[in-house]
Structure formats: C-alpha cells, structure tokens
Amino acid sequence: MKSNKRxxxxxxDPNFGRILKDYLTINNYDVSLAVNGIEGFEKxxxxxxxxxxxDIMMPFKDGLTLAKEIREVNEEIPLIFLTAKNLKDDVLKGYKIGADDYLTKPFDSEILLAKIKSILNRKPNVNNDEVDIFEFKFGDFNFNSKLRILEYKDGDSYKLSPKENQLLKMLVLNFDDLLPRDIALNKIWRDANYFTSRSMDVYIAKLRKYLEKDNSLKIINVHGEGFRLMKE
Amino acid sequence: MKSNKRxxxxxxDPNFGRILKDYLTINNYDVSLAVNGIEGFEKxxxxxxxxxxxDIMMPFKDGLTLAKEIREVNEEIPLIFLTAKNLKDDVLKGYKIGADDYLTKPFDSEILLAKIKSILNRKPNVNNDEVDIFEFKFGDFNFNSKLRILEYKDGDSYKLSPKENQLLKMLVLNFDDLLPRDIALNKIWRDANYFTSRSMDVYIAKLRKYLEKDNSLKIINVHGEGFRLMKE
DNA sequence: AACTTTCTTAACGAAATGTTAATGTATTAT
DNA sequence: ATAATACATTAACATTTCGTTAAGAAAGTT
Structure with missing residues (x-):
C-alpha cells in the first residue's frame, strides 16, 4: 500500500488551520498541524x-524565522508560505530563504492543491543519500523487498503482500537479533495496540509458513518482547 | 566562467515584452523574446x-497550448505563466500542464526575479545533457519511441499512441524492475488519482495486447505498487 | 462536416489485502 | 497448579486495488 504524502x-488561527487541515486530509495528505513556530519546529x-x-504572521516565532531554522536542518523540503497581506518584503524574504511558493490569504483551496501537487511531483528527491537496500539473502532464500518477491533456491517464489513484505524486511534487517514488537508495530501499522498486535501475529504466522521450506530458519518469539528471525 | 541562464x-504585447526582456537582461539572463505561440514554439x-x-492570452496560439506542446517535447523545463486576469480556470489548467509558477499582471518585477531564482536554484543543475534514448530492443521487439513504432521480429508493427508510447518507454527503461504507479502517473498524466489510475490500467491492457506476440514477455502487476515488464 | 484516432470514464467482476473474531496453545506469575 | 497473560492459527468478512470491456468525449485528419 502506498502511504500518503506528509x-x-x-x-x-485555529479555525482556519483546522479547516485547511481537514481539506488537505480529504485530499489524501497526512497533515500535522502546529499552532506556532515553536511547536512547528518541534514537530x-x-x-x-x-x-x-x-503561515508568516504568527506569535512567538513567525513563519520566516521558522523557515530559516527548517532550512538549516533540511535544504530540500519544499516550503509554501501563507500570508494575510501581500507584503512584498515578506515575499522576497520568503523566496530568499528558499520558498517554493507563496499564497496570499484568502486563497483558493483548489489552487493550493494544484500548487502542492505541482511541487511534490516535480522531483522524486534526487538527493536521497540513504540507499534503500532491497535485496537480501538468508538461509536458502533470496528476498527482493522492492518487487515483494521471496524466492527459494529451487525456484519457487512467493509474492508477498505489503505487510508481509515490510515485516519480513524488518526481521531480516535484524537477523538473529530481536525485532521488538513495538518498533515493528509503530513502523508498519503506525500504531501499537491490542488489535494491531493481533494482526502482526497473523502475519508472523504467514511468514513462518513461507519460511518452513528451509527448516533451519525459525521465527522465534521472545515472550513479551518481540520476534527473532534466526538460523539454527 | 559561468554562462547566463537562458x-x-x-x-x-511588444512594449511590455521589450521592457521585461531588458529588465531580465540587466539581471544577467539571456532572454529570447517571441511575440506569439507559434514563434515561441519555433524558438x-x-x-x-x-x-x-x-503569457497566457495571445493571438494565434495561446500560452496554455504552447505549454502543452513544449511539455510534449520537454518534460523538465520550468514554466512560468503570466496572465492579465486571475482566471482560476487558467491557473488550474496551467498547473495541470506542469507550471512551476504563476503571476498575475501587473506584477512586481522583483518578485518575478525572486521566483525565477527560486525555480532555477532548486535543481542545482541536474543538467541532464543525457542523450534521450529512443531505440530499444526487448524480447522479440524493436521499439522506437521517437517514431512511436513497436515492431515484432516477423515484420509486423504497431503505431503507438502518445500515451501508449510513453508508458511503454517507462516500462522498458525499468525493464525487469518495478515501475511505480505514482511515478508513471505523475510523469505521463501529471496527476495521480483514481481516474488517471484507471486510465493507466486501460493502457497497460493495451500494451499487454501488443506484447502477447512474444509470450515470454509479461507485464506483471505488483499490487499497490506498480508494474514490472519482464521476460520469464 | 465526416471520419479516425486517442483518451477518459463508467461499470462490474475478480483478485489481493487487511482486519477482526473465535478458539486453542504456550508462558509466566503466584 | 491454576489463573492470567501473551501468542498462534484459521476462517470469515470488509475493503481496496486491478483487469477488462464498452461507451462516448475530445482532438486531430481528410
């Protein structure tokens, strides 16, 4: 499953913020709302x-200051400024900091959406230092987490579901070591509670079924802690 | 020495065009001025x-039409639209074509400059002088994406529509690897939503029909992720 | 204007995925 | 030993995604 852009x-302004957040949420974005620059930077x-x-005009820490701080940490992330007035000076400062766009309130929500899409589509982050590893070998299996294929040495192969795939990947990345329940749940299910935990058990069972071809491989439970993929 | 951006x-409007050209020239850009869409496309x-x-409002060929033509040839080049009116419909159309920004006349020249800088700076010249490859071989097919011709070894050949062609090209460029849905949608349809997604499925079906001549070739779906062109 | 090609949208069945419930087993604590 | 908690497995169900056909809208040609 494809996760939404965040x-x-x-x-x-709490009213306006709420409405805008809801509007963006309806349009399939995961929105985190902060009410001032300080909270914004923390989030x-x-x-x-x-x-x-x-928003540019805010108490405690205005949007431009916040933007500068964000830019110090992250040079890539697109920034869109909102402002009540069309203050030329603010606009210029904004672009200088590295704004990607600029909207004057009141603005049309459809146009904001179009801008967001335009900005998010234009580059799938060329600058991705961290290489995502997606090919693994363990036991008698080859595992490609990009294609979601688990292949046994005899040529048999399974198509993994997204959840199976994510879970197996985390297990493999922690091969022979503990994969804590909470960590996996929060990463894959984005929440750790009774139900997601039950669900994870279901997926552990599915993975065990795949792996039983190589009977030297085991997914061991560490009671109350998590799981461990190992070769005996 | 660094050469100016072009x-x-x-x-x-010849007066306005002249003034704007001079202003940009003074600010170290090499500007080529065209007075309508036809001349614009030639240049x-x-x-x-x-x-x-x-400019959006132009005789003979308006800016949006011109933009569409430019986009067919070059998917990367940043576009800024100018318009006398703040026509929401035009704005949205503009973004759909792949506008990078949008200015309502009369606008402040400094702000235009700031936008230009912002846009040109954000790709620290990924300057892809890379040659555009347009001749491919895969399975028993020859594929020329410039002529939009897919040819089978027995001499049979298909003329591909623009969309078929773009999609096949992306699949071939990612041969045996995943072509993520979103990436293809955003590149070819310039938007990823329910309808464009359905449309893409239709085109996948068309391509499968072409490819079934060589039954070792398959376009495999990776559920929720995208497609993979492969030879088994 | 008539025709052709291309593209979009609708409709709907099929397949894949994910969640929850139900039930049983293992582990731990007292 | 027994109660309480954690884990395992299967199955039923709900939801999402995909594949295909067909109708018709839009664009391009003759």
Missing amino acids: ILLVED FNRSDFDLCIL | ILLVED FNRSDFDLCIL
Whole structure:
C-alpha cells in the first residue's frame, strides 16, 4: 500500500488551520498541524515531512524565522508560505530563504492543491543519500523487498503482500537479533495496540509458513518482547 | 566562467515584452523574446532554454497550448505563466500542464526575479545533457519511441499512441524492475488519482495486447505498487 | 462536416489485502 | 497448579486495488 504524502501545516488561527487541515486530509495528505513556530519546529524534527506550509504572521516565532531554522536542518523540503497581506518584503524574504511558493490569504483551496501537487511531483528527491537496500539473502532464500518477491533456491517464489513484505524486511534487517514488537508495530501499522498486535501475529504466522521450506530458519518469539528471525 | 541562464519569453504585447526582456537582461539572463505561440514554439525548438515565461492570452496560439506542446517535447523545463486576469480556470489548467509558477499582471518585477531564482536554484543543475534514448530492443521487439513504432521480429508493427508510447518507454527503461504507479502517473498524466489510475490500467491492457506476440514477455502487476515488464 | 484516432470514464467482476473474531496453545506469575 | 497473560492459527468478512470491456468525449485528419 502506498502511504500518503506528509504535510506539516503551521498556522496560528485555529479555525482556519483546522479547516485547511481537514481539506488537505480529504485530499489524501497526512497533515500535522502546529499552532506556532515553536511547536512547528518541534514537530518538524520529530518526523519526516514531504512539504511544509507556513503561515508568516504568527506569535512567538513567525513563519520566516521558522523557515530559516527548517532550512538549516533540511535544504530540500519544499516550503509554501501563507500570508494575510501581500507584503512584498515578506515575499522576497520568503523566496530568499528558499520558498517554493507563496499564497496570499484568502486563497483558493483548489489552487493550493494544484500548487502542492505541482511541487511534490516535480522531483522524486534526487538527493536521497540513504540507499534503500532491497535485496537480501538468508538461509536458502533470496528476498527482493522492492518487487515483494521471496524466492527459494529451487525456484519457487512467493509474492508477498505489503505487510508481509515490510515485516519480513524488518526481521531480516535484524537477523538473529530481536525485532521488538513495538518498533515493528509503530513502523508498519503506525500504531501499537491490542488489535494491531493481533494482526502482526497473523502475519508472523504467514511468514513462518513461507519460511518452513528451509527448516533451519525459525521465527522465534521472545515472550513479551518481540520476534527473532534466526538460523539454527 | 559561468554562462547566463537562458529564458524564453513569449509575450504578445511588444512594449511590455521589450521592457521585461531588458529588465531580465540587466539581471544577467539571456532572454529570447517571441511575440506569439507559434514563434515561441519555433524558438523553443531551435535552442536550449533553462526556463520559459509564457503569457497566457495571445493571438494565434495561446500560452496554455504552447505549454502543452513544449511539455510534449520537454518534460523538465520550468514554466512560468503570466496572465492579465486571475482566471482560476487558467491557473488550474496551467498547473495541470506542469507550471512551476504563476503571476498575475501587473506584477512586481522583483518578485518575478525572486521566483525565477527560486525555480532555477532548486535543481542545482541536474543538467541532464543525457542523450534521450529512443531505440530499444526487448524480447522479440524493436521499439522506437521517437517514431512511436513497436515492431515484432516477423515484420509486423504497431503505431503507438502518445500515451501508449510513453508508458511503454517507462516500462522498458525499468525493464525487469518495478515501475511505480505514482511515478508513471505523475510523469505521463501529471496527476495521480483514481481516474488517471484507471486510465493507466486501460493502457497497460493495451500494451499487454501488443506484447502477447512474444509470450515470454509479461507485464506483471505488483499490487499497490506498480508494474514490472519482464521476460520469464 | 465526416471520419479516425486517442483518451477518459463508467461499470462490474475478480483478485489481493487487511482486519477482526473465535478458539486453542504456550508462558509466566503466584 | 491454576489463573492470567501473551501468542498462534484459521476462517470469515470488509475493503481496496486491478483487469477488462464498452461507451462516448475530445482532438486531430481528410
């Protein structure tokens, strides 16, 4: 399953912020709303966003200052500024910091959407330092997590579902080591509770079934802690 | 020495065009001015530009039509639209074609400059001088994506429509690897939503029909991710 | 204007995926 | 030993995604 793009929205007007957040959510973005620059910067640092929408006029820490701080940490992330007035000076400062776009309130929500799409589509982040490894070997299996294919030495192969795939990948990346339940749940299910935990058990069972071809491989449970993929 | 960035300016008002050209020239851009869409397209094809500024309202061929033509030839070049009116419909059409920005006349020249800088800076010249490959062989097919011809070894050949052609080209460029749905949709349809996705499926079906002559070739779906052209 | 090609949209069945429930087994604590 | 908690497995169900056909809209040609 494809995950939505994540937007950090920093807007001090709670009514407007709420409405805008809902509108973007309806249009399939995961939106995190902060009500001022300080909270905005904290949220920015706590997770990965694909785009930031910043109100310029805000108490405590205005949008331009926040933008500067964000730019120090991340040179790539697209920034869109919102402002009530069409203050030329602010606009110029914004572009200088590296704004990608600029909207004057009141603005048309459809146009904001179009801008967001345009910005997010134009480059699938050329600058991705971290190489995503997606080919693994363990036991008598080859595992391609990009194509979601698990292949046994005899040529048999299974198409993995997204969840199976993610879970197996995490197990393999922690081969012979503990994969803590919580970590896997929060990463794959984005929440750790009774139900997601049950669901994870179902998927562990599915993976065990795949892996039983190579009977030296085991997914061991560590009671109350998590699982461990190992070769005996 | 660093050479100036080259801008194609298409503007039918000769006075305004002249002034804008001079202003940009003073600010170290090499500007080529065309007075309508037809001349604009000719100039565009005659040399390499880094950015286009297009007036929307023009006689003979308007800016949006011109933009579409430019996009068919060059998917990367940034486009900035100018318009006298703030016509929402035009704005949205513009973004759909792949506009990078949008300015309503009268606008502030400094702001235009700032936008230009912002746009030109954000790709630290990924300057893809890379030759566009357009001749491919895969399975028992020869495929010329410039002529949009798919030819089977027995001499049979199909004329591909633009969309068929683009899609097949992306599949071939990712031969045996995943072509993510989103990437293809955003590149070919310039938007990823339910309808464009359905449309893409229709085109996948068409391509499968062409390819079934060589039954070792398959377009495999990776559920929720995309497609993979492979030879088994 | 008539014709052709291309593209989009609708409709709907099929397949894949994910969640929850139900039930049983293992582990731990007391 | 027994109760409580955690884990395992299967199956039923709901949801999402995909494949295909067909109708008709839009664009391009003759």
